Each structure stands twice: as C-alpha cells, then as structure tokens.
Amino acid sequence: MLPTIEIRLAQELNCRPNQVAATVTLLDEGATVPFIARYRKEVTGGLDDTQLRTLEERLRYLRELEERRSAVIASVQEQGKLSPELHAELLGADNKQRLEDLYLPYKQKRRTRAQIAREAGLAPLAEALLANPTLNPEAEAAAYVSEEKAVADVKAALDGARHILIEQYAEDAGLLGELRELLWSRAELVVSLADEAKREEGAKFADYFDHREPLAKTPSHRALAILRGRNEGILNFTLQLPEDADLQPGRQSAGEARVALRFNVRDQGRAADRWLLDGVRLAWRAKIFLSLEVELTNRLREAAEVEAIKVFASNLKDLLLAAPAGPRATLGLDPGLRTGVKVAVVDNTGKLVATETIYPHVPRNDWDGSLRTLARLCTAHKVELIAIGNGTASRETDKLAQELIKLLPEARMQKIVVSEAGASVYSASELAAKEFPDLDVSLRGAVSIARRLQDPLAELVKIDPKAIGVGQYQHDLNQGELARSLDAVVEDCVNAVGVDVNMASSALLARVSGLTPTLASNIVAHRDAHGAFRRRADLLKVARLGDKTFEQAAGFLRVMNGDNPLDASSVHPEAYPVVEKILAKSRREMRQVLGDSAFLKQLNPAEFTDERFGLPTVKDILAELDKPGRDPRPEFKTATFQDGVEDIKDLRPGMVLEGVVSNVAAFGAFVDIGVHQDGLVHVSALANKFVKDPREVVKAGDVVKVKVLEVDVARKRIALTMRMDDQPPAAGSAPRTSQERQGSGRPRQQDNKPAPEAGGAMAAAFAALKRK
Numbered sequence: 001m002l003p004t005i006e007i008r009l010a011q012e013l014n015c016r017p018n019q020v021a022a023t024v025t026l027l028d029e030g031a032t033v034p035f036i037a038r039y040r041k042e043v044t045g046g047l048d049d050t051q052l053r054t055l056e057e058r059l060r061y062l063r064e065l066e067e068r069r070s071a072v073i074a075s076v077q078e079q080g081k082l083s084p085e086l087h088a089e090l091l092g093a094d095n096k097q098r099l100e101d102l103y104l105p106y107k108q109k110r111r112t113r114a115q116i117a118r119e120a121g122l123a124p125l126a127e128a129l130l131a132n133p134t135l136n137p138e139a140e141a142a143a144y145v146s147e148e149k150a151v152a153d154v155k156a157a158l159d160g161a162r163h164i165l166i167e168q169y170a171e172d173a174g175l176l177g178e179l180r181e182l183l184w185s186r187a188e189l190v191v192s193l194a195d196e197a198k199r200e201e202g203a204k205f206a207d208y209f210d211h212r213e214p215l216a217k218t219p220s221h222r223a224l225a226i227l228r229g230r231n232e233g234i235l236n237f238t239l240q241l242p243e244d245a246d247l248q249p250g251r252q253s254a255g256e257a258r259v260a261l262r263f264n265v266r267d268q269g270r271a272a273d274r275w276l277l278d279g280v281r282l283a284w285r286a287k288i289f290l291s292l293e294v295e296l297t298n299r300l301r302e303a304a305e306v307e308a309i310k311v312f313a314s315n316l317k318d319l320l321l322a323a324p325a326g327p328r329a330t331l332g333l334d335p336g337l338r339t340g341v342k343v344a345v346v347d348n349t350g351k352l353v354a355t356e357t358i359y360p361h362v363p364r365n366d367w368d369g370s371l372r373t374l375a376r377l378c379t380a381h382k383v384e385l386i387a388i389g390n391g392t393a394s395r396e397t398d399k400l401a402q403e404l405i406k407l408l409p410e411a412r413m414q415k416i417v418v419s420e421a422g423a424s425v426y427s428a429s430e431l432a433a434k435e436f437p438d439l440d441v442s443l444r445g446a447v448s449i450a451r452r453l454q455d456p457l458a459e460l461v462k463i464d465p466k467a468i469g470v471g472q473y474q475h476d477l478n479q480g481e482l483a484r485s486l487d488a489v490v491e492d493c494v495n496a497v498g499v500d501v502n503m504a505s506s507a508l509l510a511r512v513s514g515l516t517p518t519l520a521s522n523i524v525a526h527r528d529a530h531g532a533f534r535r536r537a538d539l540l541k542v543a544r545l546g547d548k549t550f551e552q553a554a555g556f557l558r559v560m561n562g563d564n565p566l567d568a569s570s571v572h573p574e575a576y577p578v579v580e581k582i583l584a585k586s587r588r589e590m591r592q593v594l595g596d597s598a599f600l601k602q603l604n605p606a607e608f609t610d611e612r613f614g615l616p617t618v619k620d621i622l623a624e625l626d627k628p629g630r631d632p633r634p635e636f637k638t639a640t641f642q643d644g645v646e647d648i649k650d651l652r653p654g655m656v657l658e659g660v661v662s663n664v665a666a667f668g669a670f671v672d673i674g675v676h677q678d679g680l681v682h683v684s685a686l687a688n689k690f691v692k693d694p695r696e697v698v699k700a701g702d703v704v705k706v707k708v709l710e711v712d713v714a715r716k717r718i719a720l721t722m723r724m725d726d727q728p729p730a731a732g733s734a735p736r737t738s739q740e741r742q743g744s745g746r747p748r749q750q751d752n753k754p755a756p757e758a759g760g761a762m763a764a765a766f767a768a769l770k771r772k
Contacts, residue, residue: 001091005062009055019045023055032513033488034495035552039572041616049492065096072103081106089173097180101173114167117160120149126161126168130263133272162279168263169283170291175262179255179288183239183296187215191226191237202234215239215300220307221666223300224473239293252277256284305477307666312471312482313489315664318699319470320493323636324455325416328384331377332450333401334420334442335393337361341400343374344446345381349503350454352436353381355443360400361393367400374404378411386413387453389420389445395646395674416453416638417674419662421469423448426462431507457497457633461490462507470663470700494556496632498570501539501557502532514552519545533559536567558629565590569628571621578613578621593625600626639703641674648675651711651718653728661702669698671706671720679718681706686722697722 002008006024010017022043026036033056037049047055073090076082086102093099117123125144129135141157151157169175193199193209202209208226218226229235241254252260260266265276327348334342343356354377360370377383386401388394394417401415426432427444436444452459465486466474474482494511501509501523509520519542526542527533536554539545555572562568566576582603583590593599605618624630639660644650651673659673669686670678681704686697698704709728710719 001088002094005059005066008062009058012058013047013051013055015047015051016045019047020055023047023052024059027056027059030514030548030552032491032495032552034492034556035513038495038570038620039555039574039617041620042614046616053488053492061096065093065099068096069093069099072099075108076103076106079106098173098177101176104173104176105171112167113160113163117164120144120146120151120160122151122157122160123164125157126164129161129272129276130165130265133265133268133270133276136271137275158275162275162282165276165279166283166287169259169280170287172262175259176288176292178262179258180292180295182254182258183241183292184216184299187239187241187296188212189215189218189226189237189300190240191229191235194230194234194236198234202229202232205229205232205234208235212240215296218300218304219666220304220311221472223304224308224476227297227301227304228473228476239296252281253284255289256280259284259288302478305481308472308474308477309482309485311665312474312477313485314695315470315700316465316468316486317489317493318664318701319468320457320460320490321497321633322456322701323634324457324631325385325453325636327454329382330385330387330450330454331374331383331413332387332389332446332448332453333397334389334423334446334449335391335397337393338363339442340364341370341393341397342443342446343377344443344450345377345383346447346450346454347381348454350451350458352439352447355439355446357443361396370400371404371407374400375407378404378408378413383411384413385450385453386415387450388415388417389423389449390417390672390674390676391420392676394676395641398641398674414638417641417660417672418449418453419469419672420445420449422460422463422467423452425464425467429462431462435505457493458504458508461494461511462505465490472663472665498556498558498629498631500560501536502527502560512553512556514549519549534562535559535564536562536573560629565594565628569624571624571628575613575617575621578608578618579625581608582621582625594628595626597626637703645673646675648677648711648713648716648718651675651708653708653710655708656705656724657708658703658705661698661700661704664694664698664700666694669694671704673706673718673720675718677716677718679706679708679720681720681722685709685720685726688723688725 003011004017006017006020009020009024013020022045023036026040026043031040033049033052036044037047037052044052069090073082073087076086076090089102090099093102117126122144125140128140129137137158138154141154141161144157145151145153151160189212191208191211193202199209205225208229211226213222226235226237230237244253244255247253260277260280263280265273265280267273267277327350329345329347332344332346334344336342340357340359341361343354343358344352345354347353356373356377358370358373359366386404388397388401398415398417405411405413405415423445426448427441432441432444432448436447439447448459448462460468466482471477471482490511491513494508495513499508499512506517506520506524509515509523510517512520515523522543522545523539530541533539536557536559539554539557540547540550551574555570558569559567566573566579571579579590583593585607586593586599586603588599600622603622605615605622608618609615639658641659642655642657645655645657657673659671659679661669662672662678663670666683668680668682668684670680672678681698683691683694686694691697704722705724706720706722707724707726708718709721709726711717
C-alpha cells in the first residue's frame, strides 16, 4: 500500500507533510502559486515558488494516477479476476507505467490469437509443455486436434499453444519492468539514413546519417532532431544493446535470455526445449522488443520535451524580466524595403500618438524625406528612445536612426535594436484589433516594437509565448504541457514585478493572480468610466470582482500616487494593520518610514508578529517599506552593433563584436550580432571553465562580447566564442570540434559533446533556430 499523496509529495520535496497538506488545501480553494508563495509563507512553512510549481505539477500527476487506479481496479473487479494479490499490487503501483503493466492482461482488447487458442481449449497444452519440457510437443498436441474446435492438426495445436505462451511472456508485469529498465539504461540509439535517395534532401540531418549514442544520455536537442528526421522520412533508428551488436546467428540476445530466465526455459536437450526457445525468441522479437522500442522512444521524446520546455520557460522568463527602458517617449521603427518602414510614436505612458510610413530604402530611396518626417515626429513628441525591429532592413534602418540622432543632437535620443519576434502575430490578433480598430495591421507592429522597449513584460504578455521565438523544436512538443508551463512563467513574472492598475492593459491584468480575462476587461472598463483608481479597496467596486478575487490579486496590483502610499507597494491590504502597528509604536508618519533604511533596520520583526502574521511576513513587510514598489528587473543596457558589419558576408574570423543573447539552448547560446543571422556560442566556448548549463553564464537579453570563429555563408552559420583567447582555425583546415577549441591547457568539457552541434557540424542547432 502506497503512502498518501501528501506524504509522497513531502518525501519528493523534502518537506513536512503538514506543509504539503496546507498547500494542497490552498490550491484546492483556488489560490494561485504567486499568491501562496508571497502571502502565505506561514501556512506553507516557507515553500518557495519553484517548490510550489513542482508540487502543483506532481499533485496533478498523482491525482490522475489515483483516478486511473480506481478505474483499473473497478474494471478487473467487474471481470471477476481481482485476487487479493493483484489488488495489493495495483494499490502499490507507484507510477502510471507500472499500473498499466499490471492491467495489461486484463485490458479489454480485440481478440488475439492467444484468446482464440484458449477458446479452442489449448491452454492446458501450453501449460503442460512449459511446466514439463521432457514431454514431446507433437505427441501432446495430437490429443488437442479437433475439427469441432477448428484445430486442424498437430501444427495448428502447437501454434495456438505458442501464441498463448507468447502473450503470457509479453504481459508479465515484472518481466516488462525489468526489460524496460534494461533497455533504457544500457541500450544505444542507432540512427541511419532511411533512403540513400534522400541524402541531399535531408542534408540538415547529415550529422545523424551514421550516429549512435547511449539512449538514456541522448540530450534533448539531439533527441528532438532525430525524431523530427524520422518523422520527415529522412532517418531511421532502432535500439540496440551493446552485447547484441555482434550477435552470432542462433545465439540468444540479451532480451531473449531475460525472458527465458524468467520462465525457466533452457536448452538442455529435452523434447520441448527447442519448441519453447522458439516461442521465447518470437515473444522477444515480434512482440516485447517492438512494444518496448515504441514505448522507450516515447519516453525519450517525453524526456526531451520536458527538457526543451524547461529551456523554453527559462528563456521566456529572462525575456519577460528584461530591463525596461522606462516611461520615455519612444519612436518605433518596423523596418522594410519595398513596403517601407512603418513608424509609430508612443508617449511615456505607451499611448500611441502618431504613425507614418517612410520609404528610405530601395526601390524608392527617399532617404532625406524620411529623415525630415522622423525629425518632425521626434521634435513634436519629444522622443527620447528609438526602437528598431531586428528584421529585414534592420541595419539599413539603424543607419537612418543614427543620422536622425546626429540631426537632432539636443534631443539626446538613444537608438536600440529590439527583437520583433511575435510582433506580426500581435498585429493580426483580436487583441490588437480591439486596441487599434482603425489602425493598419502593418503599423500595429511598429507600436509593439516601441512598447516592448519601454516595458518588455507589459507588451510581450499580449503575444502567445510560443510566438516569441525563444524555444527549440517547439512545434514538436506536447502543446498542452508547453502552454501550461509557459503560462505559469508569464504568471510568475507578471506577479513578481507587479502591475500598475491605472496603466495596465487588459492583457497584462489578466495575468495577475486571481484575475480572469473578463475581470481584467471589467477593471479597464471601470477605469475608463470612473477615472483612475485612488485606492486598492476601490477594486471591490468593479463588476464581478469579489472578496476572494481581491484577496488573490490586490497585493500584485499597484495604485501609484494614490491616497495610501502602501497601495503602491507589494504589502497586501490584509497586512496593513501590521504597518499601522509599526507606525504607532515608532510614532512616525507613513511617509517618514518609507525608504528610511536606517530606521527600519533597527526594528525587531518579532515585536510585530501575531497569530495571523508571522516572522516571514513581517520581514517581507519591512523589506518592502525599505524599497517600496521595487522593480526586480535589472538596469537597462543596450548593445552597440559594429558599423560596417551588416550582413553575414561582412563577417571575418577573428572579429570581436558586441551582441545580444537571443536564445539559450542546452548546447549553447545564440547571439544577435546585427547581421540578420544569429551566431552560435557553443557551450564549450562560453567560459574558460566547465559549463554544465549555458544559463549559468548567459541568459536571453544579455549584452555580450563575442569573437567570430567560423563563418559559413552558404549555410548561414556563424560560430562564435566568448573566450577572447580562442583563435579561428587556419584557412583551409577542417572545422574543429569543441574539444579542439578548448585548447590543451583548459579543463575538458566533459559531456559537452561537440558533434553534431559544434564546429562545422552545427546543423541541428541552426535547424532548431530556423524552425523556432
């Protein structure tokens, strides 16, 4: 019998069962993870948001397991086959796979050959030969020949008996578990080109045309690349145990040997031994291995998806929490050639105030006219920032912005190239249409580009996270799991920063703890009808926003310059009495206390605790009073792309450039250096030390200095390094592996396997980037 769900979760999270039980109760009552992590520390015993997210996911899995267990037990019971031993095994199954293995013999399925054989009365023959191999199979089978039961002859009787045994072998839960772990822990993934005629068509998978590696150690990005190659008909793969690689004809494979051992089938020269061994061989090759190969391929895919989703979520978090440029009037430029550069100006609140389309590039080449238009807009609206999308004609437009800055030196404008990933998705969305019903779709992208510089979080929440482009093989992943994970990241980020209730869009408000899209729209409608909120408590006047929702959301909503300074902080309204107690004891006014670090550090938090608010909450309140409304995001920085380096053809090995990390994968980081093609810094070239996880060194949005190692113009591949003492390979030499790049005097990058994603063999990495 398994422990309760609470005890299992406590063991997995290394915490107390009462912490888990309290958290489960909060979740079941509708509390969100951000709310629990921030405002219910006393209840959960201080579980952090990472532990809470893990608990939430595992709770879902274990409850699904219990639901399935009940259904399985009921099904077996209905068949009248639920023995006390089987019942105990079913109750003890600690995962879904073990439960399904036990249920397999009782699962309703189409009539099998084994079932037909049992109906013909051949089960006693199978049992007799397995129990006593000294019996002569042909002689025993003769007694089962029956025209009435459709057993035509001895061969038919023996075939039927063999099918019964094969099914018995293939449905033995203990054997399946043993063989599954044998293959997972020791098998190799052997990959090959599916069809020689597809060699050229499948060039992007060339690194896998003759590839093998341990199944369990295949990293996420390689597994997903191989699986995609198979799905596209370019690659084939199979699983192979090392001991079976040079198997001699007639010899037992490792799998067959395990099946034979399990059922005590041995070759001792007895009458039925050969017949029984043939049954074992058929069971392994035609049923067990094929089934396990499919199952373990799915397990490989699922493990790869979990890792890929984790990488995607980490990159998304870094992008959402990127430094905001702040409330400054911004000119957004969505570059283009024939269709022109789309221009949008937003004021310091993000409100759209002007739009234009200019044609500075080919074919019109209206450079001077474009400059005049931009200068007029910048002067009229006191523009401080210029946001340039990084798509087609980005570098050409960057030059235009540079001239504009020189033309208006007194404005002290700053230009920044920003990722426009997802801008077109937003432009055509229902949300954009509602926000700008009379604005051309092409101009909406320029608005998004400008706003995402002012506040990346506030703008990017309007876009489906999958369209932001910081994942790998994202279209191959479980879309439900991916969406759930990314939504959790967005929710955590929004609530970590907090939201100005008087400025936020309905899309941003909808991501606040406890708020639904409907409630978010109601808040905006109330704000439009009655003016800005002066107090958090006024939110209770919003249609359909009740006490429970207010409890979940209030602490994450900010009322700037309102009636109560605490409303602009992360102190929850329910905890205002604690602050009042602090003020009463110190005999100070609120505005005297806010930001007075010296005074606050002198206070003893324990003096202000009570039955409801413990030490963790009081410490959080004092920290917030010290820096009320503090934004956890980093300071705003920009990268400067090198003049004259605008296309991949301009790159030369040895160049040192500045760039922005656009994506981080398990094998390294992609960096935008302003040439319309991101370069790859392999994990082995990120630092002069062993790097297990690239995110230990860089994250999406970081400004980094890189050196160009190799450039493949034809295949649009750029190999970069962040180690300035690395040297490009000599002209004409073969592409180097990551080990060769490391230099003889540096620690070897164990497990940072170079092929196929490093050096000249970066196909999988760049294919992932192209398809993201």
